[in-house]
Amino acid sequence: MPEHTVKAYSEELEALSSEVARMGGIAESAFSDSLAAVVRRDTRLAREVVARDEKIDEAQREIEHRAIRLMALRHPYANDLRQVLSAWRIGIDLERVGDLAKNIAKRTKVINEFDPIDLTQSIESMGKFASIQLKAVLDAYSSRDAKAAVGVWSHDEDIDRHYNALFRELLTYMMEDPRTIGPCAHLLFVAKNIERIGDHCTNIAEQVHYLVTGEELIRDRPKRGDVAAAPPAGEP
Amino acid sequence: MPEHTVKAYSEELEALSSEVARMGGIAESAFSDSLAAVVRRDTRLAREVVARDEKIDEAQREIEHRAIRLMALRHPYANDLRQVLSAWRIGIDLERVGDLAKNIAKRTKVINEFDPIDLTQSIESMGKFASIQLKAVLDAYSSRDAKAAVGVWSHDEDIDRHYNALFRELLTYMMEDPRTIGPCAHLLFVAKNIERIGDHCTNIAEQVHYLVTGEELIRDRPKRGDVAAAPPAGEP
Numbered sequence: 001m002p003e004h005t006v007k008a009y010s011e012e013l014e015a016l017s018s019e020v021a022r023m024g025g026i027a028e029s030a031f032s033d034s035l036a037a038v039v040r041r042d043t044r045l046a047r048e049v050v051a052r053d054e055k056i057d058e059a060q061r062e063i064e065h066r067a068i069r070l071m072a073l074r075h076p077y078a079n080d081l082r083q084v085l086s087a088w089r090i091g092i093d094l095e096r097v098g099d100l101a102k103n104i105a106k107r108t109k110v111i112n113e114f115d116p117i118d119l120t121q122s123i124e125s126m127g128k129f130a131s132i133q134l135k136a137v138l139d140a141y142s143s144r145d146a147k148a149a150v151g152v153w154s155h156d157e158d159i160d161r162h163y164n165a166l167f168r169e170l171l172t173y174m175m176e177d178p179r180t181i182g183p184c185a186h187l188l189f190v191a192k193n194i195e196r197i198g199d200h201c202t203n204i205a206e207q208v209h210y211l212v213t214g215e216e217l218i219r220d221r222p223k224r225g226d227v228a229a230a231p232p233a234g235e236p
Numbered sequence: 237m238p239e240h241t242v243k244a245y246s247e248e249l250e251a252l253s254s255e256v257a258r259m260g261g262i263a264e265s266a267f268s269d270s271l272a273a274v275v276r277r278d279t280r281l282a283r284e285v286v287a288r289d290e291k292i293d294e295a296q297r298e299i300e301h302r303a304i305r306l307m308a309l310r311h312p313y314a315n316d317l318r319q320v321l322s323a324w325r326i327g328i329d330l331e332r333v334g335d336l337a338k339n340i341a342k343r344t345k346v347i348n349e350f351d352p353i354d355l356t357q358s359i360e361s362m363g364k365f366a367s368i369q370l371k372a373v374l375d376a377y378s379s380r381d382a383k384a385a386v387g388v389w390s391h392d393e394d395i396d397r398h399y400n401a402l403f404r405e406l407l408t409y410m411m412e413d414p415r416t417i418g419p420c421a422h423l424l425f426v427a428k429n430i431e432r433i434g435d436h437c438t439n440i441a442e443q444v445h446y447l448v449t450g451e452e453l454i455r456d457r458p459k460r461g462d463v464a465a466a467p468p469a470g471e472p
Contacts, residue, residue, distance in 0.1 A: 072307070
């Protein structure tokens with residue numbers, strides 16, 4: 001390849017990577033704002049998060065567009081191909097993080113129509129944990145740090161533990177006071193959405209590991225499913 | 237291109253397309269079996285569906301692998317590029333359909349530990365509707381029928397309507413008899429998973445439309461979100 005072509009090529013790869021980092025930043029704020037909205041019962045902020053989701057979708061399309069162009073024109077292989085593929089896949093995961101944040105925000109608008117429920121702290125601490133995971137995995141991507149990615153990956157179980165505790169807590173609230181069933185049902189989904197954002201952090205961690213080392217993390221790490229979190233049959 | 241290369245190329249494209257159709261078939265059975273498991277309270281079938289998910293994941297990796305190879309070696313463009321991209325993207329959607337079916341099956345195992353709840357018919361009719369959508373969109377893919385894809389796409393609202401009705405119904409059950417809160421919470425997620433399978437049918441329909449016509453369906457069709465389905469604040 002002539003030198004200017006090589007330069008343009010590596011610049012395109014870098015631009016792709018920056019676009020992923022930029023998108024990561026937008027998804028991160030959307031998520032933390034959606035959490036702030038639910039914790040502070042801030043309907044206006046919730047509306048803002050919903051409106052901002054279009055920017056995240058646009059960023060994903062832009063990444064895909066760049067990735068396709070790179071593959072079509074540059075025929076990347078080995079490390080370069082991994083850069084293109086991981087950017088593409090991380091874009092897909094971040095788009096879903098954005099969707100989940102939007103969904104939390106939408107539910108917040110409904111939850112705020114009911115009387116407040118004293119679950120703020122549990123949601124807040126679970127959300128904070130997931131936010132830290134998201135930030136950590138985006139940092140791992142930017143610094144191409146496979147070890148940090150493995151760290152995020154292995155912490156996913158902690159989010160699941162938070163989720164299972166919250167699931168039980170919500171069910172208890174509903175049983176104690178049936179008037180809370182409506183808002184608690186929405187909070188169940190908020191908790192689930194946070195847990196799923198944790199799953200996407202794990203996916204991104206796998207991509208970072210693949211990008212840096214060329215190797216896949218083992219997919220089927222043991223995972224505590226929330227479906228085991230139901231109170232035993234017959235319990236009130 | 238020499239003739240034998242052209243032939244091999246078009247055979248690879250066809251093989252990719254067949255792999256998508258095959259994967260679609262597996263995802264379809266997984267989904268209908270997960271529905272049968274929940275409706276018939278069949279824990280053994282639920283376990284089978286969970287175990288089978290690995291096959292769907294494998295199929296997705298195979299499709300991605302073929303798509304990457306085609307892009308790297310054949311540099312497809314125009315219609316060929318659309319074939320590769322749509323197969324890749326449909327593979328991602330089908331993998332999630334498989335995940336959602338697995339999740340329905342996992343929850344079925346828990347739900348079956350409780351006394352039966354008389355919601356079978358609502359779940360069954362919603363599930364049947366989503367199954368028909370999935371079959372229709374896979375047929376549209378196989379026959380490259382953009383009009384049929386638009387049909388699926390525009391019926392997604394009907395699944396949302398089903399879901400909203402079921403959401404309300406479940407909340408009513410929980411309010412009437414707090415002992416049903418545990419299983420109903422899991423059924424809420426079953427219903428949500430069916431609704432999300434409907435969303436993936438819509439995504440696949442968009443891909444079929446793009447594949448056949450080269451044009452995107454408008455993304456932001458008005459959608460009734462389940463978040464509007466809460467009973468008004470204060471309702472018992």
